[in-house]
Amino acid sequence: MELPISDLILVAISKLVDDAKVESREPTHYDLDVQIKKAGLTESDPKTQGQSVGKAKRIRATLNWALENNPQAGSKLVELILSQVRAVGGFRETSPNYAGKEQILNAISVFDTENFSLSENGDIRPKVLDTLKGKHLTDALQAYAQRAKRGSEDAALLSGTGKDLLEATAKHIIHTKFGNHPTNANFPTLLGQAYAALRMATPEDTKTANEPAIKDYERALFSMATSINRVRNKEGTGHGKLCITALSPEESHSIIETVGIIAEFLLNRLNEGS
DSSP: OOOOOOHHHHHHHHHHTOOTTSSOOSSOHHHHHHHHHHTTOGGGOGGGGTOOOOHHHHHHHHHHHHHHHOHHHHHHHHHHHHHHHHHTTTTOTTSTTOOOHHHHHHHHHHHHHTTEEEOTTSOEEESOGGGOOHHHHHHHHHHHHHHHHTTOHHHHHTTTTTOOHHHHHHHHHHHHHHSOOOSSOOHHHHHHHHHHHTTOOOTTSOOOTTOOTHHHHHHHHHHHHHHHHHHHHHHSOSSSOSSOTTSOHHHHHHHHHHHHHHHHHHHHHHHHTO
16 A cells, blocks of 8 residues: 655654654664665665664655655655554553654644544554555555454444445456446445456355365355345445444444455455456
8 A cells, every 4th residue: 555755744754753752762773774675765864874863863864855756665664664663562552662642643634634544553544445546455455454354343334435345345356357347236246246256156156076175165255245245234224334233242343353354355366366
């Protein structure tokens, strides 16, 4: 997923690693070495030029160069720094590496202006999926799938878009494989076409002798997906919340996690075939 980079973002990201007012806090300079190298920005790093600078100034200078000369690499570094800060507990208030509430809220506000949603625990995703295509959309859907697997309800609903994660995933697979997708097809039809595009087995496909055991798992996931859709249509509006009064919290949580598992499996198959 390609993250935005701007003057405001490079300042906000540098503040997340700023430990000038504390004795010590991860990520370390070595951690930053690794991430800057991964992004391909070593030559723009003040440290490699012999300068002795703090973490915040180092990241700000590196990203500032990238903003003017290599925005794609800068975007990659923004993503890597966010992941690193999250990994060391920078978004967890009880962690010794906590970046600070003001710094986090500022980063949330800055990304919001770029139509990206950064949560207080460091997860980031685009607010509008309709603007994404190809691999960028695949990456965004995978991010939602990961959140759904952890029971995050807004991930299963693609908060703010009115699209269900499984429906959006099926449409993306069909569009990727065939160039377009039907606009008025019901969910079982969409899912069936996505399965066909990925050469996966549905319950309608007759079992063959000596077929791989994974085919039964594919059929089971299809049945799970369509049953979730039936529950959604019966208990909700089709575009409402899954956590509704007719279901217990445990049932809703299980459904949301299953949505994430199915979506992730389909997207992984799409990546394998691309």
